[in-house]
Amino acid sequence: MADKHAAYICTGCELGTRLDAAALVKTATKDGKIALVREHAFLCSADGVAMIKNDIDNEAVTHVAICACSRRAKTEAFNFPTVAMSRGNLREGVIWIRPDTDEARETTQEMAEDYVRMACAEVKAMKVPEGNQNTGTSKTLLVVGGGMSGMTAAVEASKAGYKVVLVEKTGALGGMAAKLWKRIPNREPFKAPMDNGVADLVAQIDADANIKVYLNAVVAKTAGAPGRFKADIAVESGAVSTEDVGAIIQASGFTPYDVNKLSHLGGGQANVVDQLGLEALAKAANGGPIKRADGKEVKSVVFVQCAGQRDTSGEHLSYCSGHCCATSVKQAMYFKDANPDVDTVVLYTDLRMPGNNEDFYRAAQNKGVIFSKGVVSGVSTSGDGCKVQFKDLILNEDTSADADLVVLATGMVPTTGPDLDALSEANRVAEGSDEKAAVAKEQVIQMMSTSVLNLDYRQGPDMPQFKHGFNDSHFICFPYETRRTAIYAAGPTRRPMDIAQATEDATGAAMKAIQAMENAGLGKAAHPRAGDLSFPTARLEGCTQCKRCTVECPFGAIDEDEKRFPLFNESRCRRCGTCMGACPVRVISFENYSVNTVGAQIKAVDIPDEFSEKPRVLILACENDAYPALDMAGMNRNEYDPFMRVIPVRCLGSVNTIWITDALNSGFDGVMLMGCKHGDQYQCHFVKGSELGRYRMSKVYDTLKGMNLETERLMDLEVAITDVDTLPKKINEYAAKIQEMGMSPFKGL
């Protein structure tokens, strides 16, 4: 079917009185070269929408440019999924940010005409995405780790009707939870430790035909993409089975921080155990009086909280593991429940028992557990027990306590596989042939042996880690979003957590994994562009094999084929466009977002000659934060300079430097980039996109120098969605700076 383009000019919301609509129609027809141009007084009304629908159905219109309000407004009305659509933002982007004065009328009209030209140019360069044909159809979930988190994920996914492959590296399911005598209560009355729940879950799994369990097994290799992963599962016996799976949950858990590193707290001494050590003693006691390893019944016990945690010296863990206060309370109850006469003292700085655990804390106080706010300075052997030296923070004095047994509440160390940054550094060094390289090679081998997923991805064998080595995302609103599509972390590998939270977490992870499999099967993107059917394609005949796309993709979506060309795994792709921005030869594009859809808009802008005193500044604004901020500036009628021309981009990472050099070459006087915060506290929805975009832009300054242009003609601005009032000010400041610098010498060339 031949493309047929239509443009619609709305004159509602004062667009008709503030702007010369007839001129806009002419602009769309003449400059936009659009065959069918219509004007409507209320385009988003049922009548206006019916008009557009009629053109699509009966006039064979395939491409629609809506020149009305912002793309963020009236989305229910302007919803035509079968055609390509662009939105010329005449309302929030033009009349609402300009004063309604006679002097402003001319420049406001010029702004509107440019946005009409841009909307026409953009839509003509767009295609309706047809969806990825290379879909996988596996609806089986792979769960790595058979502890509480992994078992829960498996059971919950099965309940929703999905098959599960559960891989556990030890000989039994249960993980750390199975080592607990009892667990912290997760329901009222929150007064006593309760059964650890492992046996029940194991029984459910054993009875569930949907769940296939591999014990004594590891994932030796994971290849493929969402919906079509192939996981090689190696069993201790040597057998390797390949399972077709659609999504993966990594529930690889944690190990307790090595107590031997805490010699200053008595770590390593005979009568000093960690919390897991105490669980073993409690299990052995089986509800009776707890005995030490030497067989002596414990009559006094001191719990040392935050042992090697919340450490400010840099030697131990700096974070808090969250569960350990409640765990010590639970363990103190083990003693009190067996024998109320046992002295149980908990030494803490902040007792952290959120939610209903407060009741559990009260119950312990009622059972006679003593809580003292104090900082332990040392644990030594004394008689056949221990002496705990501490500073009592309430009495403000140094004191000590004798105990038969000391329990150190150590923290959780996540099992996440190698740190990819360290691995890539080691890999780099290992390329040499000297002694250093040999050491690095050894290090690479060692790190690889700790891999959990052994992903056959160019970007490394596991999920990238975040702070403190956890697999968590740094998003607050989107905690599950990792940088490996359809692979989700659950439980303490993600963040320190207790069983109650881990089971909730695992259920949520199962939700995300199921969703990822379903969408992969339909060729649709995962978060945050969920449902997006566009995907990147590359004209490989133009590719120079520079590898930038494979290196920069924040989601590890691109491998290399045997000829060293980029190999796109569409269902791993999150559609941010970072690859497109990275490509120096511009061979990567999406059907509806490409070097051309943006480039055509840049070219469509009318550039007045250098004597007009009408500069033009291109703004490339992240559609997630900066563009909404500009929109809301309009809603609040915060005015800004009329010489700005804004183009929303999927992410700063998708900005190709050609747009900037083309704009400046064609006579734009300045370019502003607006993207999200990057770094540790990133706000970029594609995690690394804005950082990579900025890095790339820093190289453009050299190009500018080569063009004999002031580097100030390119401005990089970090924008948050709330900069509704400050952003217009910054734009105006930049406009003033451009005026000061004078017009670009490239006009009219």
Place this chain on the structure above:
Amino acid sequence: MTSVVATNQTILVVGGGIAGMTAALEAAETGKQVVLVEKNPYLGGRTVQLYRYFPKMCHPSCGLEINLRRLKANPRIQVLTMAEVTGITGDKGNYSVTVKLAPRYVNESCTACGECNKAATSEVADAFNYNLGKVKAAYLPANMAYPQRYVIDGSVVGTAEGEAIKAACKYGAVDLDMKEEVVTLNAGAIVWATGWQPYDAAKITPYRYGEFKNVITNVEFERLADPHGPTGGKIVRPSDGKEAKNVAFIQCAGSRDENHLRHCSRFCCMASLKQTRYVQEAYGDEGKSTVYYIDIRAIDRFEDFYQEVKANPNVSFVKSKVARISEDTNGDPRLWGVNTEGYVRYSEPHDLVVLAVGMEPSVKNVAIPAEVMGDSSGFVMADPSNAGIFGAGCATNALDVNRAVQSATAAALRAIQVVNQVARAEA
């Protein structure tokens, strides 16, 4: 009349805050049909009334924008605002639910052009800003309000002002004849995500909230810090507009207290630590904060944030449950109590006191029109007897945003388990 398309494979999500939106979106993006019911005229709940999030100091509207875009792009979710569930009958796999819709007096023809707002003359309390300010009787609740549609306060219906507002709308969007409606819909499973409300600080009588103007709550403080709040982002005290440069934060205001909320509300320590940053941001080294606390519960990696705040010389910590507050003649609230570290009595004046009030469920389990198990605070407890009704977010526990989202994601799966079972049975 509002029409709702729903079957016994539809998932009903009650509450359109971040938990409800998350549950609805996760289910819809998995291919399920969802009806999302929200009692406010806009989605986003209490999170959008926050200025910044801890620990990243980023803005809730950033995530809301993504969630709204997901919603706009998803044809499977139907949103009902100004709506409340009044009745639930039936059972897991086949519920019949009645929903009461309050009149907005504005229909979907609204373009959010704002002409009605210009025509309005009277003012009503600004609920979005916890009634700290006023808005015109025709208003858009917030910049990010979705549906992006004005609301007309019922007080102008039948008045000349109402007619003027109606006349100002060129698009026939103002409909003053709109009446309360009741719709009945079918659902296979229900996610109950009605969130939380701040504990009524007036009940903590020694703190004299409501009586001393310069004693406010943590949620109100969020609005003061927000540039789009009632003070334009200026941290000033309500009594006289004086810059509040010496701010006290009282932790566990109502929480961890058997006379009030017996549970720990979890988020309030981090919220106050974050709010000390607002004071610092506003006044630099002149902005002093004092946190009166029992235990600082900065769990997991939030500890980093606590350490950063602790290292700030402008923030001090006093381990104490404040006994009472009095008011000096200049309007300064004065805090009385004992610092338990060393047992020192204090009597300290501050410019402003922020009560870190805790969370209680906004709809206690007993108020849900169905048999739902709850704990002693009224939070929804997971229990097989709840059948196809699943709690999510702060309806289930005192949670921070991150954990509320996790909880909602889990609840979405539980609901999907039910409707998938229905689908299999009917296949």
